[in-house]
Amino acid sequence: MIAALNKLDKQVDDMSAKLPALPENFRELIVKFSPYIAVISIVFSLPLVLGVLGLSAVAAPFAALGGLHAFTGFSLSIIFVIGNVILTAMAIPGLFARKRIAWEYMLYSVILTAISSLISFELGSLVVGTAISLYVLYQVKSYYK
Numbered sequence: 001m002i003a004a005l006n007k008l009d010k011q012v013d014d015m016s017a018k019l020p021a022l023p024e025n026f027r028e029l030i031v032k033f034s035p036y037i038a039v040i041s042i043v044f045s046l047p048l049v050l051g052v053l054g055l056s057a058v059a060a061p062f063a064a065l066g067g068l069h070a071f072t073g074f075s076l077s078i079i080f081v082i083g084n085v086i087l088t089a090m091a092i093p094g095l096f097a098r099k100r101i102a103w104e105y106m107l108y109s110v111i112l113t114a115i116s117s118l119i120s121f122e123l124g125s126l127v128v129g130t131a132i133s134l135y136v137l138y139q140v141k142s143y144y145k
Contacts, residue, residue, distance in 0.1 A: 009107070016138035030136065031143045035095035038088050045085050052078055080116035084109050094144075103144035106137060 022030075087109040094102025110133045117126035 013139060013141070016135060019135065022136075022139045027140050027143070029065075031098065031140050032074075034140075035092055038092050038095055042089055042092070044087060045081065045088075049078070049082055049085060073110060077116060077120060080119075083112050087112065098144050100144045103137070103141060110134060110137060127129055 005101055013066035014039040060074070091109070093107070094100075108140045112132060113133070114130040117129065
């Protein structure tokens with residue numbers, strides 16, 4: 001799996017090199033404020049995740065009565081949200097220190113979001129959201145050592 005991720009990283013890196021670069025000062029701002037944005041996203045996501053987990057625990061017995069299809073999709077998207085929250089939380093210390101592992105955690109978060117969008121058939125989010133996220137992420141890649 002690591003080889004596949006390295007191959008994907010190389011391909012996206014090659015594609016992003018052909019795209020116009022963001023201005024240097026804008027990239028600096030992204031790198032400077034990204035840890036704070038990550039903290040804010042965690043703060044706003046945690047109550048939602050905890051609330052939904054409580055709601056899903058209450059709704060689980062009724063899933064058998066109404067059919068499991070809708071509940072399964074709901075549960076699957078919650079799993080992806082929890083994964084994104086965990087990856088973002090793991091990246092925060094490294095984002096402050098500008099470490100490469102933090103950048104990789106954010107890349108994994110983008111990939112996880114893309115997989116979630118694909119499974120949910122959210123094609124607009126898959127194409128546009130993933131493209132923008134990867135573009136910005138690869139624009140600031142050189143800042144993380």
